[in-house]
Amino acid sequence: MxxxxxxxxDCGASAMDNDARIITVGKDQATGDRVTVETWHHETCPAYTVQQILMEDGARRAKERDEQTKAVFPEIRARVKNAAAKSTDSPFAAALLELVEQQGADLGRFVTADQWVEVLERHFPPAGDGCPE
Ligand SMILES: [Zn+2]
Known part of the structure; x- marks a missing residue:
């Protein structure tokens, strides 16, 4: 990077003359590489004010989504569990239930790709291992 x-x-602030420093991460349009961009602002800068408002709004929305997820997930988890109990011969239901259970164990993190692979390998083994196709 x-x-x-x-x-x-907007304000012309520099490294030597500023009230705030903002570091963003983005993609370089020319090379496609990830790049950090350091920008300075004066406290009265309109661009800085807009950035602050957007950051606070983004944080508020993320918090709302997180609270909403934590409120509805247990009920959805229970519905998946009930539906899977009626489909005991289905590898799809078993895999979905296992993934839901793994996510439900900690809503503060993602079920990682390697955990998905582990679950899906178990419920959908390669052909020749007795897996119905
Ligand atoms: Zn500025």
Missing amino acids: SAKEEICP
Whole structure:
């Protein structure tokens, strides 16, 4: 990852003369590489004010989504469990239930790709291992 520094076009703040420093991560349009961009602002800069509002709004929305997820997930988990109990011969139901259970064990993290592979390998083994296709 490379790093760039930018003088704010709105307030003209620099590394030597600023009230705030913002570091963002993005993609370099020319190379496609990830790049950090360091920009300075004065406290009265309109671009800085807009960035602050967007950041606070984003944080508020993320918190709301998190609370909503924690409120509805237990009921959805129970419905999946009930549905899977009626489909005991289905590898689809068993795999989905296992993935839901893994996610439900901790809603603060993602079920990782390697955990998905482990579950799906178990319920859908390669052909020749007696897996119905
Ligand atoms: Zn600025």
